Amino acid sequence: MTAERYNPRESEAKWQAVWEARKTFQTSNEDPRPKYYVLEMFPYPSGRIHMGHVRNYAMGDVVARYKRARGFNVLHPMGWDAFGMPAENAAMQNKSHPARWTYTNIDTMRGQLKSMGLSLDWSREVATCDPSYYRHQQKMFLDFLSAGLVDRKKSKVNWDPVDHTVLANEQVIDGRGWRSGAIVEQRELTQWFLKISKYSQELLDGLDTLDRWPEKVRLMQRNWIGKSEGLLVRFEVAAATAPAGLTELEIFTTRPDTLFGAKFMAIAPDHPMAAAVAAGNPELKAFIEECRRGGTSVVALETAEKMGFNTGVRVQHPFDPDWLLPVYVANFILMEYGTGAIFGCPAHDQRDLDFVNKYGLGNTPVVCPAEVHPANFKITDVAYDGDGRMINSRFLDGMSVPEAKEEVSRRLESSVWGDRPRARRQVNFKLRDWGISRQRYWGCPIPVIHCDACGVVPVPEKDLPVQLPDDVTFDQPGNALERHPSWKFVKCPSCSHDARRETDTMDTFVDSSWYFARFTDPWNKDTPTTRSAVDHWLPVDQYIGGIEHAILHLLYSRFFTRAMRITGHCEVSEPFRGLFTQGMVVHETYRAQDGAWLTPNEVKFSSDAAGRRAFSLATSAEVQIGPSEKMSKSKRNTVDPDDIIGTFGADTARWFMLSDSPPERDVAWTEEGVQGSARYVQQLWRLVHDLAGVAAPIGTRPLSAMTAEATAIRKAAHTHLMHVQENIERLRFNTAIAEIRKFSNTLLSLLSNAEAAPDDASRAAYREAADILVCMFAPMMPHLAEECWAVLGYSSPVSESAWPVLDMSLTKNDMISLPIQINGKKRADLTIDADADDAAVQSATLKLEAVQKALEGKAVRKIIVVPKRIVNVVVA
């Protein structure tokens, strides 16, 4: 049978319309089949989709379509993470409104996603900037508030004085605002916080249950939560040196065993004791100012030298009232961690060692490694933080580190000074509360009202949503809500006097912390979730997205889900049962002589045995081919999904995205690779026509009387079906694709090598094989599969058909071929009955000519038979 070339442009549009008309991918919450929730991280509507989206959604769609075919009721929704700064920046530039920019982008991107042929339930689409979404977020905020999960407190923030907003730490680059370039100031602002740190331990423990998450992500979250167990110790201030009213200094340490190696105390510049001393000491005051200017940006911290200022205050060693330690204000002590004060043990802490070496305070080693004699153990530039026995430590001498920790803790806990013990054990976490206040317009308003008489008053539920006003201007930086003429002026809901709305909006990470729950019933107007729906669907069975969200989004969502559970909005604690983090899409870079970057469209290539060269289309000058890097506007190495889909079709783009690299690794987008995929589309198209020409009619069962050819066809079909299934289940799309290609190669050669017209047994087998082939690639190339399915005679879509039933008996062979090794080197092959026992395999091995030859004159020491794998003959 001859076939026209497959025309993706026509077919793709046609089948997308069919799916939409038949509501093929709409999911009912009432469907009794087992549920499967597949979710890809929803996009920010920045304007157009990029190749990273194509990869992400192609993967999710394979899983969704596969699971649907396997009989699951699949939920596969899509929405928009639609609040955020870029919309305001665009509004400022274009003198328009963020909503207009956002919704225009959403329309464009929705169209692009639809052109990919994704099996999404578009009836559940949500946009976080829509009041029908954020009203529920406000409700939950109020629920969290009354459940004690929200805090309002002063905190130090990065303040951009040009953009008039708080910046996240990630948005501060070299101490400057990432957009404005202005030097970032540290400001104390009163901010709203979600009390995530209260759940540190629970979030840590929960990681152990997430066995279908990448180990890497779990480790990153573990480190981020940063649990450490230690001791809070109260040091008595020497009365003569005590600044006003301060009689003690409390520190946190994880190394109480090293207490006898202490040389100094250090406190943070913001520590109350520093302030107390500075009050009468202008020099210290200046030093503290300098530390503050140093900033908290990563770079500032990295390059900052250890600096200290001796306050003159002295404290007593807890085990020796006559041993006085000087108290320094030091720039490397953080007020936010522990108590903002430490004791310095230079011998066993690099940071402390650097400090004493600068200020000449010396060091005393107190932990001696096993292989060194204590008398010879000296510390100069490198602190020792390993194991060993205690030395120079009075009653601790000779103990191991854990023993010494325990002994110190025990003694100080039972030693009372004042009316309290000198020390208590404490667990500390690095995880800080989540500051969600943003001084921006385009975000979810925080639903509270400030009243001079009543304080902070929650907006009554009946007044939700607190909606963003439309009449705002973006002709100046800062928060448009703040300067709106009337929006913030309201009456206090409690006393009816004049009051003011909160003008801060929520961090957009709040929006994305529960969208997966909203998808389960986005139609509910009254409450954020419908318990029957959310409890049925959650957790998400397979979540797919970029590694860049390993901490923030995924940790916030895990916390938010717990908060929703506590406030009765859902049952689960962990939102994502399975997580997969896919790699980036990278592309070669092209650079002209003058240093200008060229896009892939501006370059032509020539290649021969000597290599591959690139030339500018415009000037014909040779351009340099640079390494593959993440697609970026600055390097101009981007490829537009619309162009690819327009030229090759969505199926080709999807297939190539999935075929070339393991999904967790970066994939290099290449023109040649895409063309290879496009060739394969046509190859499959021809193959299916050829198969249709020889296949028995639909519904023909494989015959019981099998010929050799029919057996070969059926075995190939079921063996490859088994492998494709396994590989899709494990998200190994690249190897699944290799199996499909192997199968189609096998069918091609069976068809072309057939000497006579196929008999009835073969025709029945070809029918089965053709059906299996199309079902196999349908998750990756759904449009082509539909068209092929029709060629095979089916009248309803393959997207609505069940996955083929695997017959395991056909994946096993009666005869197997075993490699025969002699002393670990392969020397022969043995074809033998698959269920021959070891003895039979051994004797057959020894009869082989090649083995006989290799054995000449040598004695067989032993024969190792690994059933169905390999035979190794060990000779002397």
Next chain:
RNA sequence: GCGGACGUGGCGGAAUUGGUAGACGCAAGGGACUUAAAAUCCCUCGGGACUCCCGUACGGGUUCGAUUCCCGUCGUCCGCACCA
């Protein structure tokens, strides 16, 4: 500095988790068809002294057998970063 991952042909990668290294594809070379091009089809494709030997970054080890496990070295990438 701390933590983690990785290192296989010209390239992307595969190898059933200790059992035939290089599946599948890309690129390249040769050939067929064609007036020609495209498309399609066939052959070759880790290296060599080619019935054999070498080869999975490098050096050791365990094992009948190591890309896989262990120790060390080198390199690349990622995360965290003065967290007491």
